[in-house]
Amino acid sequence: MKKLVFGLFLVLSGIQISVAQSATDKEIIQLSKDKWQWMADKNVGLLDSLFHEKSMFVHMGGSWGKQRELDVIKSGGIWYKKADVHEVSVNIMDNTAILLNRIDLLAVVGGNEVTNPFMVTEVYVKENGTWKLGSLSFTKLLTPGN
Template sequence: MKKTFLGLIMLLIGAQCSLAQNTPAEQEVIDLSKDKWQWMADKNADKLAALFDEKAVFVHMGGSWGTEQELNIIKSGGIWYKQADIHEVSVKIIDNTAILLNRITLIAVVGGNEVTNPFMVTEVYVKQNGPWKLGSLSFTKLLTPGDH
């Protein structure tokens, strides 16, 4: 009985330790990332233009480009980031740079065709004299069972 009780206490302590809290700065970046996914789904180029640094880079399965082209693609519907289901998120802040990782399932419309892909998305935010700005957004397609 004592072993069972002790085991239960250890399990609860371990569970509490694994539920680490984010710092306020980390939570701010996580919330900003979530807002970004919604703005992308809504094709809200104005909000995105304020978020994206003018020198930002975007890496997709089909290539890489800068802020102006990314905004034009979103405005025109060339890529419609219809829905991003976020499964995991983590963020590390190093000085004025935040590196956020999202494991998502993205439903997008590309060239008129709806596609669903699992991605690990790397977002890099930089804070210089003001709000966080997105400096890089990079999609890495994850393998799913059956992929070779």
Template sequence: MKKLLLGLCLALSGIQISFAQSPADQEIIKISKDKWQWMADKNVGTLDSLFHENSMFVHMGGSWGKQRELDVIKSGGIWYKKADIHEVSVNIIDNTAILLNRIDLLAVVGGNEVTNPFIVTEVYVKQNGTWKLGSLSFTKLLTPGN
């Protein structure tokens, strides 16, 4: 009975959290989720529109700007096959949104399929009414689920 009650409380608290998100939070979460799919599909045209001209990308193997990231995606140097998203949080400060995802990323890197647990930091800036990705940074977790 205690387990059932605890499960019900956790489920209800999750529902309350989802209702607490603002429309702007929900918009950023949707953009981020769509981005993962566009990356998996190697849809560089759509990503080109999303990525700010001065955007930066931080990976385990280095950091670079927009054009190199698009080239890496297009060539398959990194193929973001699937991002399993476990947690998402958004903080909006003026025209800047900071989104944190805890994910397990299935990717092909250098011809090898790998799965890594990450906290991914995404920074979006709103310009002329449109959200642009300014930064995407991967922080590898030492163990999955932590």
């Protein structure tokens, strides 16, 4: 009987852990979705509060910090019009979350509308109970015909 109760306890504990992890995964995935929309809307106010002060951004044309990314978005230097997200995965490690998105990004860059397939790596860090984006990196994917 003790083994049965102990086994049931372990199963229920495992369910609680997976539910908590699943809730955090969902929170990070929703935050990423919101970020794509805020980028499309050029909502630098919300992005400013999401981006960590020491955040870094890696693009096909270079890398830079938070202020330059906000300036690029505000000016329309890169207009993230629409991110079609095809796959999402999240790994949580203590106060760090790594989210991978496979996307097709419709953007306007230098006045030209372009669509590129990317694997996007987003790193979030939890500080004072709030998730902040620490890094956003775009890796262009090679697809048949490219």
